[in-house]
Amino acid sequence: MKDNAQNFTVGLQNSLIHYWNVFLQSLPRVVLALLILVASFYIATYLANLIRKKFDSKDHDPLFVNFLSKTSKVALIIVGIILAMQAMGLSGIAQGLLAGAGLSAFIFGFAFKDIAENFLGGLILAFNRPFSLDDTIQIRDFTGHVKALNFRTTHIKTFDEKDVFLPNSIVVKEPLINFTRDGQIRLDFVVGIAYEDDITQAISLIIKTISPTATIIKGKEPFTVVEELATSTVNLRTYFWADTFDYKKGVLEIKSDIIQLVKEVLVNEGFSLPSDIQEIKWYDPKKPFPIDIMNTKDDFFPNR
Template identity: 80%
Template sequence: MDDTPLSLVTGVHEALINYWNIFVQSLPRIGFALTILIASYFIAAYISATIRKRFVNADHDPLFVRFLSKTTKGVLIIVGIILAMQAMGLSGIAQGLLAGAGLSAFIFGFAFKDIAENFLGGLILAFNRPFSLDDTIQIREFTGHVKALNFRTTHIKTFDEKDVFLPNSIVVKEPLINFTRDGQIRLDFVVGIAYEDDITEAISVICRTIEPIATVILEKKPFTVVEELATSTVNLRTYFWANTMDYKKGVLQMKSEVIMKVKEVLVEKGFSLPSDIQEIKWYDPTKPFPIDILNTKDDYPNLR
């Protein structure tokens, strides 16, 4: 009688018993490793929360604090995983992972070059801090409020309610304009008056009109200069400063209000705001000039 099936069953049974014994013997290590993992998670969460509270109160830069807390939490969790593997007797695997991490970084560095570049860009932005949360910035053609700094992208909310996620490498490399860092910006506009008008009086009227509206920052008061003697107007350029903490209201709406008020006051004071004069030259005086002049309704009875 063939006893092969019986020996196979016996072998499987003995193997299961051996695996079970090994598992039971490893329970303390597994429990210790799980304890390390749980402890590392809660320690990382606690340190991350502590960084947020203390750093926000210290320098009032939520953007930097969020990025730093996320990075710290991720690093501590990775350290906890490595310690847990060593506690389970998998130190060789842990060392292999660490060694492989360096090799993988070299091998996959070319494939994931953009990801690594954006992550390093995020670190540079977090520590260099060219902007803070809710600052109004401009990068390329995008202008809006900074909403978040992530590991890979910078989140910008534009004025037309678009969510733009710019790679951190672009934010680091491209010229960046921060409109709200100093809380002020200089604005200007041009208005043209007639040659017959008094330029000195017009400048005085414009400055007196702007001062109650525009935000006067320190000693930077509005002023107006003659910019150009154009074909039909004397162009006056007016400079004034505005508060940029609320860019949409403090800059865009204020500029519109200032221009409307200046136009209204100049017209009220009797200043002319002429349009451009078009000059037509006729180089052959021997030929009649082809033009019709509308004089009366009798010439054009259908015109009402």
């Protein structure tokens, strides 16, 4: 039993000495791998900042710059990890990872289909650039300002202060309305005047009223047309342009101000703005028309 204990002690010592020698032999490789990892991280960070500074100007979209810098940083870090594995003597594992990249992409493509699809959608949006930072866009029922383009989602801040994160694949596939790209939008509203009113005079008055307020774009002056001869009114539709760079002030508030001005001017000039007339038809004249008068005599003549 004493010999067994002694053999165990000797074997343990030999094992520790062997692993210590292996560690000393591999220590330079481990240090080199750590240096490669640290260097790749700092190089990736430096390159990302360099790309940001190089393209961060009025001529380049901040969304594109942010996405490009993030993608470059992640790619360089992955390359650094592969080089560190090769430096540690794990070249077989590194080569196996590279060789199996196609198979891995095929296998994980099903498990992470949405993630890959959204990432590719982000790349398409970054290079195609259908919108810029702080642009006002509409996707489905969401309208707001673009705040960020991430690897997976597009961040939109709606007008009611909601943060909406739409998957990039949806942004790519769905129809997208950009209200800010050209900086202008055509708006319209309808006002109804009485049949007895002068249509030409009403149109001239409306144009005169809205011209100082509406955004005047070269070749795109405000105009008004007769849209419909309705039941009780002649409907006039007015078209004008507005500045969309500040959507709230340039579109919503201006439209409200113009409608209010047109209403006040038409009323002050004696134009009637009649409400809809409701026609009641009684198809059986032989039967009495059922009318109940709720008011009493004292209600019509309170002083009597």
